[in-house]
Amino acid sequence: MSVDQYRATFRGCPINASRHEPESIKATLQRLADATGDDEQIDNYGSGELIESFEREVAALLGKEAAIFMPSGTMAQPMALRIWADLARTDYVALHATNHVALHEHNSYQVLWQLKGCELGESHRVPLLDDLKAAARDPLAAVLLELPMREIGGQLPPWDELVRQSGWARAQGIKLHMDGARLWQCPAAYGKSLADIAALFDSVYVSFYKDLGGIAGAMLVGDADFIARAKVWQRRVGGTLYALYPYVIAAREGLARHLQALPERRQQARWLAEQLNQLPGVSTWPKIPHTNMFRMRIRCQPEAFLVKGERWMQQHNIALIPPPYRTDDDALHCEINVGDAFDFLEKDEWATWIQQFGKDMADTLSA
Template sequence: MVFHVAGKPAALFLPSGTLAQPLALKIHCDQRNRTSIGLHPTSHLVLHEQGGYQKLWGLNTRLLGDTQKVLSFADLKVQDPDHLAALVLELPMREIGGQLPAWDDLEAQVNWARQHTIAVHIDGARLWHCPAYYQRSLAEISALADSVYVSLYKDIGGIAGAVLAGEADFIAEAKIWSRRAGGNLISFYPYILAAEQGLEDNLESITEAVTYAQKLGPLLASIPGVTVNPATPQAALFHLHIDAERQALNETIDAYAEQHEVVVLSKPRAIDEHGKSICEISVGRSTMEHSVEFWLEHLRTCLDNCSRRA
């Protein structure tokens, strides 16, 4: 089951997405005798991998689109496609609240890449969220791309690990690069067994989680000082921009959890351009054990406490 979730002919288990993605992009670049990859400014490869795509894999990047907005065909059609080997599409885009492009726009982006012999790679760390929004199967979504990466611990609950999927010849090359990069651990079975169990336990519930998030987000936006991004969630995650100082909010979250035994918010992950704290809401099975009204009341009370603390 792990090796067929993306609907591609072949797949490879790898210990991390930080290995899987630049490995895939290296192959696409070599096949086209180019070294540049197109990335949104909020891509994990840009923000969280210490420049590994360049330092370890010899790739160059071209940043595409607006940091605060989902990548669009309009962003691509003004680009010079020369020297670009691969386009990375993150679905959904975690750093901007799990936003997704409209299906028609996504197809236009893929067609633009195809017209210019640019490979399409899906950063699908949370690809499991997309069928609910697009009303299409994982296989249909993955068919847009030459290669697809999915995480086996985000949402799924595995220990660690990733799957890189694509055509058989692509995966044969990926196995060679995995060996070169030290990705072929002597045994993967604990990770694979945990992933199998996680898929069985959690995969079907993610569609329900997306629907739940779409109800929860607008409800939380009714709290003064809270803005939801996006206004109507498109995935089983979204961001709250909260008009509260970061340290005060951190302290309030801890105190509230200790007093009520309810973790109502994750710690702020960033500060926006207006100085508001950004907290991520990720909906899973434990969240859905309670009504959306339960979370509304707890968040309202928690933020009232934060205001008094400030």
Template sequence: MSGTISLFEAYNRTAYPLVGHGKRNIQVLKDVLSELDGKMESDVYGSGELIEDFQNKIAKFLGKEAAVFFPSGTMAQQIAMRIWSEKKGIKRVAYHPLCHLEIHEEEGLKHLHGIESLLLADKTRLIQLEDVLNMDTNISCLLLELPQREIGGELPSYEELEAISAFCREKGIILHLDGARLLEVLPYYEKSAEQICSLFDSVYISFYKGIGGIAGAILAGHEAFVKESVIWKRRHGGDLISLYPYVLSADHFFMQRQDRFQQYYEGAKELAGLYNDCQGTTTRPVVPVSNMFHIHFSLPKAKLEPVLVAVYEETGVGFITRLNHIDDETSYCEVNIGDQFASIPKEVIHQAFHVLNQKLQEALQEK
């Protein structure tokens, strides 16, 4: 059976999946709607009590004057870059080489808005204060992503963030936060969302990642910025006749999970420790700084996948849903801890890692 089933299929068949909040299926929305009055008025083209109340709630949570709900973070962040570029009269922004806008959006910033990018640091590390101090300051906006997902969810120190923020304000450079996973980093920094966002002129957060909603994002900042964002949202086709399925699920899971990220963070550190005890396996960071991290294996994807499927079938524990190819010798994956990890008996997890370690040792000996 192991040779005929994909890693994703095997994971979905396990009794004890380790990562995330659970399956993304229609039941997620049904659970949200089952608790609501069917006569509640929906939003209409971005207006109405339902969406406006939620926007005001999140603006207050982030410590910003106003906020607007978008169907996607891609739309929200490109619009933020457009507004700041026009305000400063400079169609150039700076960010990390592995920023979402650079590698996942088909050069949308360039082709839709005519905005060029200045890439800071290199692909292997975080943007540091020194990079910012030495960069070409002929930019409108500097975007920082917290955590930096593509290198394992790493984070700068809070003191470094403060220094970068102070430099940008001194030089008149707008500082924008890609906070898709903002709630995930609050336990590490031991700061509120408002405290972190106070360092930034604008901020985006996602509602389908750690929060676990269906889709959607918030873009927040001062009143004038948000009013202009609303106009650009209409220009981008983001004002659907109604966004309430996204808004309601975002609100529901935000309220349900906003206080659980310390639990997810502790779970990530525990899980990373178990991986680091296995042969040929290391995590990045070694000690996670949020509920996410990367796992690097000293086996190629083609050789490791059947090993993992065999462990899933033997133990009933699902470790990961997909593997990424690095080269002929190594592979890696991303892990995000959510509700599921704490629900699994510790003895089940430890036994599964014992089996995993044994099978990794066997596979490495055959390498």
């Protein structure tokens, strides 16, 4: 049994604890067409009311002067760091050990964008103010902070700590950039608005497909001068596609459809983690999720778990445990991100299935 086989079965389950409701391509495109006004026109090389009005909407939502829509975060994030480096006349930026641009983008910020990284804090925890100070041994142009931090289970720094970090960076003339791929999850955790959170940062990147169900696409948000510089860089790196309207419409519709539900998704994630932690061999990270995502470690016989787990999904058409992102000799490591598919069942129904899963899989789990 391969992880790929398990993943295919997981994705095919109509009832799923860790994603949005599955939808066919045809249904998706029809829904997006229905969300488009009869008089709306396609954008052209990043210009036009469709894309520009959405940029204004997101900029206002985050309390910033301007925004620019881009095809991907892989393009947007290092671009922001490059802009701050040029203005500061230093190529050094500080990033946490689990930052996305190094871990999942093959160090593109160094190879393509000629930036130099200073490691920030320790990989198993959120960075603290002392970590920022230690990283500033070299003159820093910017510090990149991820909210929430995916690789450590969606954890967030305490609000007061984040405020201290922001104040210190600004006092030092160091720009603070947010990897806000999942920023949409944060207001419920902090009890703050998106604008309150973004106000602590000089630039913000957001994604439109992770929590909002878009096709693809990202946005950089900041002051007018920062965005003007980003527009030049976007042209340089080929990000000004002939038309981006499918991504823009999907992002706009996803924002309207999913943003208001995220506080409830957080509560569902916290409840789900509590239930899963009662199963033998299962522990979530963190134990009580900060947002609507978390990671978990399952002590088990990995091969036997994958084989039996796939059969269980096929039998019941319910997916509880996502495919692992890492497999050890005696454990699987998985990530859960609660979406609207969770609403297929009531909590008592989920609880019944979780208990049944634990009983049926008992011989593969390690207490």
